[in-house]
Amino acid sequence: GEDVEQSLFLSVREGDSSVINCTYTDSSSTYLYWYKQEPGAGLQLLTYIFSNMDMKQDQRLTVLLNKKDKHLSLRIADTQTGDSAIYFCAETSGAGSYQLTFGKGTKLSVIP
Amino acid sequence: GAVVSQHPSWVICKSGTSVKIECRSLDFQATTMFWYRQFPKQSLMLMATSNEGSKATYEQGVEKDKFLINHASLTLSTLTVTSAHPEDSSFYICSARTGSWDGEQFFGPGTRLTVL
Numbered sequence: 001g002e003d004v005e006q007s008l009f010l011s012v013r014e015g016d017s018s019v020i021n022c023t024y025t026d027s028s029s030t031y032l033y034w035y036k037q038e039p040g041a042g043l044q045l046l047t048y049i050f051s052n053m054d055m056k057q058d059q060r061l062t063v064l065l066n067k068k069d070k071h072l073s074l075r076i077a078d079t080q081t082g083d084s085a086i087y088f089c090a091e092t093s094g095a096g097s098y099q100l101t102f103g104k105g106t107k108l109s110v111i112p
Numbered sequence: 113g114a115v116v117s118q119h120p121s122w123v124i125c126k127s128g129t130s131v132k133i134e135c136r137s138l139d140f141q142a143t144t145m146f147w148y149r150q151f152p153k154q155s156l157m158l159m160a161t162s163n164e165g166s167k168a169t170y171e172q173g174v175e176k177d178k179f180l181i182n183h184a185s186l187t188l189s190t191l192t193v194t195s196a197h198p199e200d201s202s203f204y205i206c207s208a209r210t211g212s213w214d215g216e217q218f219f220g221p222g223t224r225l226t227v228l
Contacts, residue, residue, distance in 0.1 A: 035219075042118075042205050043156070043219040088155065099146070100217065104155040 006089050006103035013111050018076040020106045022089030025070065029091040032065060034074045037086045037105070046074070046087075076108075084110045114140050116208050118220035125196055126228055133191045133223045135206030141186035142208035146217065147179075150203040162189050196227045 148156040168181035207217040
């Protein structure tokens with residue numbers, strides 16, 4: 001089946017930039033997503049990128065997509081303690097299938 | 113924005129009982145709803161896809177007789193865990209798709225099920 005891989009942990013100091021990486025195997029992926037999950041809560045969609053884009057910026061968030069290498073990254077500028085959470089990378093192949101395939105999530109810890 | 117609610121947010125039950133979890137789209141009509149299961153420190157695993165008015169499509173390895181899904185209206189889907197056992201203890205999350213553009217799903221806050 002299709003696979004999405006992420007590193008499990010990332011620790012950064014408050015004010016620094018965080019970069020969370022993700023790789024995927026589905027070459028037919030059409031949309032790639034980043035979700036944030038705070039403890040005991042559901043998922044919040046942070047941003048998404050369509051597969052024909054290389055980059056998308058939304059305030060402190062920058063998504064970079066290398067389709068050739070099937071590599072996706074999420075950069076959070078000026079990381080704050082409120083950014084501490086688990087970040088999930090997910091993909092869908094679209095084409096009538098709206099099923100998301102999630103990575104295991106990266107736990108971001110922000111050190112004050 | 114699109115809001116999805118789940119009820120209850122947590123439930124504790126005895127082994128052998130059945131538990132029903134509701135998922136509601138509060139301000140939009142959801143043509144498709146999804147049920148996920150998340151174990152501690154693990155990713156979300158899709159259990160089933162539910163379209164209003166039709167039978168749910170279950171993922172491989174998910175017992176449809178144990179996890180009953182009903183999607184009776186465009187705003188409500190229910191997941192019933194029948195004859196629950198301790199191994200069914202998990203965090204169950206639903207999501208709903210608006211259909212407004214390709215692919216976006218809105219997630220509920222999740223239901224923590226503990227089976228004693």
